[in-house]
Amino acid sequence: MPDSKPITPVILSGGSGTRLWPMSRPERPKQLLSLTAEETMLQLTARRASGPRFTAPIVVANAFHADLVEEQLAQVDLSVRALILEPIGRNTAPAIALAAVAAGSGSEPMLVMPSDHVISDVDAFHAAIDSALPLVNEGWLVTFGITPDSPETGYGWIKIGEEELAPGVHRVDRFVEKPPRDRAEAMLASGDHAWNGGIFLFRADMYLGALSVFAPEMLVAAQQAMDKARREGVRIFPDAESFAACPSDSIDYAVMEKAPRVAVVPVAMGWSDVGSWDALHAISNPDAGGNVVRGDVVAIEATNCLVQSEPGKRVALVGVQDLIVVVSGADVLVLPRGRSQDVKKLIDAMKD
Structure with a gap:
């Protein structure tokens, strides 16, 4: 394992998962259900980023689900470092900003993961993390590109650059919007594209620094929301008025498509977003x-x-x-x- 500070898992659990109705509902969305195993999606996500190299996770969730999140993680003997309860949904970029502030805004690496994805080959996932860490420590923002096996039109794609920055890690050439079928087929055939699975690894300070350049209003709103937050044990309630002023945007649009030092680790790890x-x-x-x-x-x-x-x-x-x-x-x-x-x-x- 490369020399590095312990990794802070950041689990994004704000989604409503309506595509899996009628089991997934606003009061108990997909990540809080047992769909692929006895354990829930949230429990499986937290367990694949637990152990000596990881801190306790920071979970960003809807306030309505606070009790369920704590109960489910306790059932698998995991506690949370912080449970950030968003007063309103503002997409992934602000949610990750809240977590970066809660992590201390320093050089600790953060592994950002949606709470409702499946990764069947956890060893391959951990190997990809090992490949990324040296660059992360140097300040790169890293995303994990899922090796595609079909011309999927429901995902964003990543064009993998020719420049290999470290073994198994490439500069991102560009991010591609959800494509039409013919474009997806061409990208699959080319062999130099990956699905954008929405999993990231970067230092907290580097992410916040990128926001200060590319989305300064978002950074100010997130920091003010955390400065004025109410705290109850591990629960953090960001200030509602400050957070409501925050622009709503995904991490891809706000940061990853604009920042100069963005890398991708292509990985086949049995990934699915279980989107239907x-x-x-x-x-x-x-x-x-x-x-x-x-x-x-x-x-x-x-x-x-x-x-x-x-x-x-x-x-x-x-x-x-x-x-x-x-x-x-x-x-x-x-x-x-x-x-x-x-x-x-x-x-x-x-x-x-």
Whole structure:
């Protein structure tokens, strides 16, 4: 392991995860659910960045979820260094700024991770962190580029520069917006692009320094919100009025696309953002009939289905194929596989 200060994990847990309705809801979003294992997505995220090389994590979350976040981390014997409870959502760049201030604004490396992603090859993830650390210590902002296996149009992409800065680490050539299909196919075929998985490693002071150059209003608002914050044990309540004045922007737009010293570590680590029920089916281990079932499910002559049911709710399928069936509370979702991105349309229709 390279010589370095302990790494502070920063877990971003503010999302609402509506694409996995009806199980994921505002009061208990996707990261607080057990979708891929017995443990919740948040617990799995925290555990993959725990051990002697890491400090206790800083978690940035919605105030409504404070009790659940603390309970779930305690269940896996993890405590938080700080639980920052955002008064309002302002996207990832301000959330990370709050965490950088809470970490001490110094030279400690911060590993920024969404709370609701899957990484099945944790050893590969840790090896990528080792590759990045020497450059991070020199002040580079590093992102982890996911080795792509399909022409995905739902992700941003990263063009990997030819210049290798250190073994396995390249300068970022450019960030690419979510592309149309033909562009995604060309980038996949080129072999020099990666998916932008939204996982970053950099020093707190270098991130705040980049904000001071490229998004100074955001830095001022975040620092004022933390200066005036209310504290209860590990819980930090940033000042609502100060934070409301903060521009809303992603770390990609606010910093990574503009800063001069940005590097990427391409890594194949079994990553998925589990962004839909179809994605969950794709990363799960199906039975002999291609079915992925969780809960009290009876399936007769059913093939290639995903069935997810809460305790106490029985689902029975006969003679069907390629269906997604999810039962949660009083709600039942049924749709063909391949159409799970349309859950967003359902949510909008129900709001109306």
